[in-house]
Amino acid sequence: MKLTFVFALLAASAQAFAPQRAARISPLTQQFEGRTSAELGTPCEDECALESFPNLPESVHPGVLSGKAMMDLLNHAKENGYAIPAVNCVTSSSINACLEAARKNDSPIIIQLSSGGSQFYGGKGLDNSNYRAAIAGAVSAAFHTRTMAEQYGVPVILHTDHCAKKLLPWVDGLLSASERYFKTHGEPLFSSHMIDLSEEPIEENIEICQEYLKRMSKLGMLLEMELGITGGEEDGVDNSDRPIDELYSKPEEIYQVYEALTPISDMFSVAAAFGNVHGVYSPGNVKLEPKILDRAQTYISEKLGDKAPADKKPVMFVFHGGSGSDVSDIQEAIGYGVIKMNIDTDTQWSYWEGIKNFEEKYHDYLQSQIGNPDGPDKPNKKYYDPRECLRAAEVNTVKRLEMSFGDLKCKNILGLGEVSDAKNILGPRRGGLPV
Ligand SMILES: [Zn+2]
Numbered sequence: 001m002k003l004t005f006v007f008a009l010l011a012a013s014a015q016a017f018a019p020q021r022a023a024r025i026s027p028l029t030q031q032f033e034g035r036t037s038a039e040l041g042t043p044c045e046d047e048c049a050l051e052s053f054p055n056l057p058e059s060v061h062p063g064v065l066s067g068k069a070m071m072d073l074l075n076h077a078k079e080n081g082y083a084i085p086a087v088n089c090v091t092s093s094s095i096n097a098c099l100e101a102a103r104k105n106d107s108p109i110i111i112q113l114s115s116g117g118s119q120f121y122g123g124k125g126l127d128n129s130n131y132r133a134a135i136a137g138a139v140s141a142a143f144h145t146r147t148m149a150e151q152y153g154v155p156v157i158l159h160t161d162h163c164a165k166k167l168l169p170w171v172d173g174l175l176s177a178s179e180r181y182f183k184t185h186g187e188p189l190f191s192s193h194m195i196d197l198s199e200e201p202i203e204e205n206i207e208i209c210q211e212y213l214k215r216m217s218k219l220g221m222l223l224e225m226e227l228g229i230t231g232g233e234e235d236g237v238d239n240s241d242r243p244i245d246e247l248y249s250k251p252e253e254i255y256q257v258y259e260a261l262t263p264i265s266d267m268f269s270v271a272a273a274f275g276n277v278h279g280v281y282s283p284g285n286v287k288l289e290p291k292i293l294d295r296a297q298t299y300i301s302e303k304l305g306d307k308a309p310a311d312k313k314p315v316m317f318v319f320h321g322g323s324g325s326d327v328s329d330i331q332e333a334i335g336y337g338v339i340k341m342n343i344d345t346d347t348q349w350s351y352w353e354g355i356k357n358f359e360e361k362y363h364d365y366l367q368s369q370i371g372n373p374d375g376p377d378k379p380n381k382k383y384y385d386p387r388e389c390l391r392a393a394e395v396n397t398v399k400r401l402e403m404s405f406g407d408l409k410c411k412n413i414l415g416l417g418e419v420s421d422a423k424n425i426l427g428p429r430r431g432g433l434p435v
Contacts (some may be wrong), residue, residue, distance in 0.1 A: 035048075035063060035150055036064075036143075036146040036150055037151075040147060042147060042150075042151070043151075047062055047153020047154075047416065048151055050062055053155070053414040053415055053416065054414070054416070055413060055415030056073065056108075056413070056414060057069075057072035057073070057076055059072045060108075060155050062149065062152075062154060062155060063146065063149045063156065064145060064146050064149055064157070064158045064191060065155050065156065065157055066187050066188050066191045066219070067187065068220070070157055070192070070267075071266075071267060073108055073157070074157075074222075074316060074340075077410075078316065078337055079311070081334060082334065082410045083319065083334045083338050083339050083340055083409070083410060084110050084157070084339065084340050084341075084408070084410055085110065085341060085343050085401065085405060086109075086110035086111075086112050086159060086318075086342045086343065087110070087343045087347055087401065087404075088112055088113070088114055088117055088161060088342070088344040088348075089111055089112070089117060089141065090113075090117040090120045090121060091120070091121065092121075092144050093390050093393070093394060094347070094351065094394075094397070095141065095144060096148060097351075097394040097398050097401070098111050098401065099149060099151075099152040099154060099156070100152065101398045101401035101402065102154040102156070103152045103153060103154050103416075103419050104419055105401070105410070105411050105412070106412045106414045106415070106416050106417065106418075107410045107411060107414060108155040108157070108410075108414070109155075109156055109157075110156070110158075110159055110340055111145055111149075111158055112158075112160060112342070113138050113141055113159075113160050113161065114160070115131070115161075115163065115167050116134075117137075117161070118133075118138035118141065118170070119131075119133045121137035121140060121141045122134065122136050122137025122138075122140060130169060131167070131169050131173060132173075134170050134173075135170060135173035135174060135177070138160060138170075138174055138190075139174070139177050139189065142189050146189075153416070154414070156191075157191040158189075158191045158192075159191060159194065159224070160190065160192075160193045160194060161194055161342070161344075162196040162226070163194055163196055164197070165197055165199070165200060168195075171193050171195065174189075174190060175215060175216070177189050177190075178190050178219055178221065179219065187219075187220060188220060188221050190221065191221065191222065192216075192221055192223065192224060193221070193223065194223075194225070194226070194271070195208065195209055195224070195225055195226075196271075197226070198228060198273075202227070202256070206257060209223060209225045209257075209260075209261065210260055210261065210264060213261055213264045213265055213268060216265075217264060217267060222268060222269065223261075223265075224269045224270075224271060225257065225261075225268060225270055226270075227249050227254060227257055227270055227271065227272050227273065228253070228272055247273050247277075248273055248274060248289060249272040249273045249274065249292060249296070251292075251295050251298075252299070254270060254272055254299075254300065255296070255299060255303055257270060258270075258300055258315060269316040269317065269318050269339065269340065270316070270317055270318065271320050272293060272296065272317055274288060274293055274333070275287050275292075276319065276320055276321035276322060276325075277321045278320065278323075278344075278345075288325055288326075288329045288333075290329055290332040290333040290336060291332075293317050293333060293336035293337060293338065294336040296315065297312060297314065297336055298312065300314050300315060301313075301314060313336070313337040316337060317336065317339070318340045318341070318342070319340065319341040319342065320342050321342070322342065322343070323344070323345040324345075327407050330407050331407070331409065334408065334409065343401075343404050346400060346404070347397050347400060350393075350397045350399070350400035351394075351396065352393070354389075354392040354395060354396030354397065355389045355390075355392060355393050357392065357396070358389045358392035359389070365383040366380065366383050366384055367380075368380065369384070388433050
């Protein structure tokens with residue numbers, strides 16, 4: 001049977017069950033239960049209409065996940081030895097590139113925004129006093145992601161990246177938005193947040209994380225916390241000259257976190273330090289030691305005794321600062337319970353490189369509105385139309401992400417098979433350019 005036929009069957013059977021779930025207001029809670037497409041009246045066909053995916057737990061559906069569906073997906077990743085790429089996005093264009101890449105690789109994806117990225121999403125011309133631009137920008141990105149993730153038919157975890165102590169009002173604002181959304185939808189607006197208090201003493205780090213986890217667990221949200229220090233520099237935090245031993249987390253500390261958070265909720269993950277560095281630097285400065293994660297899992301499992309999970313991997317780990325790492329180190333870390341790997345630097349480059357190559361290819365057509373090598377009166381509109389260079393950036397990013405999905409063993413996870421090329425695409429008025 002051809003893959004496309006199998007897919008058509010899947011979609012048809014899913015559609016048969018879809019209408020009951022599509023738009024429903026629970027008479028008991030007055031909560032809206034269902035898809036964003038049903039709420040907004042956007043079309044929901046093919047992948048969008050799927051209730052679940054052939055190869056994933058039943059709770060996992062197209063669109064943004066939270067609560068049980070999110071945990072089922074993350075546990076599926078841990079059990080099956082893959083990690084989900086978590087890509088930092090700053091515009092709807094970068095979010096769309098992620099969704100396109102996820103569908104192409106038949107995989108889930110994590111879309112995340114930093115505070116700076118959230119502010120940029122809202123627009124750098126907007127005043128950011130009290131983080132209002134960063135809050136509004138992230139909320140706007142959340143609604144875009146919720147709407148479009150369903151259209152691409154992929155499961156998405158919607159996350160925010162590093163939130164240091166001074167940025168807590170930003171996440172407070174986002175949690176308020178999720179609490180409000182929960183009242184009418186029975187789910188949070190975001191799936192998860194990272195609280196990064198690795199700069200603070202460990203006691204304070206844990207105490208504040210406990211408070212946030214209490215608030216988030218009521219909404220079915222996951223908390224990612226950071227322990228130890230990720231080297232390098234990102235979002236204005238510079239750890240490039242910290243002493244080497246601070247760049248490696250200790251099993252005792254990870255256990256301390258596990259013990260403090262588990263009684264509140266099991267919906268947390270730990271970004272532990274094992275020699276990872278933000279950004280791309282010349283190799284050889286800091287050595288990646290994935291075995292630190294293995295030692296921590298073994299240490300905690302021994303402490304837990306009979307209560308340890310069967311896989312002896314009680315902790316969900318997150319890999320920050322993996323750009324430029326050896327694939328063998330990445331895959332070794334996945335074997336020790338890494339379920340998410342952050343990707344920022346490499347997709348920043350791929351997005352820019354797409355624009356750079358576009359400019360190189362069409363340079364002589366991009367110097368003035370009129371006049372190019374084909375003649376002094378020839379218009380250049382179709383070359384400088386911003387859709388052209390932005391699409392080139394997206395295409396190059398989708399290509400780069402395919403490599404990430406491969407490195408993280410996160411390909412062909414959903415079971416939908418290959419995607420057919422998009423049809424009926426509107427191009428610039430005079431037709432799109434080959435990129
Ligand atoms: Zn990070």
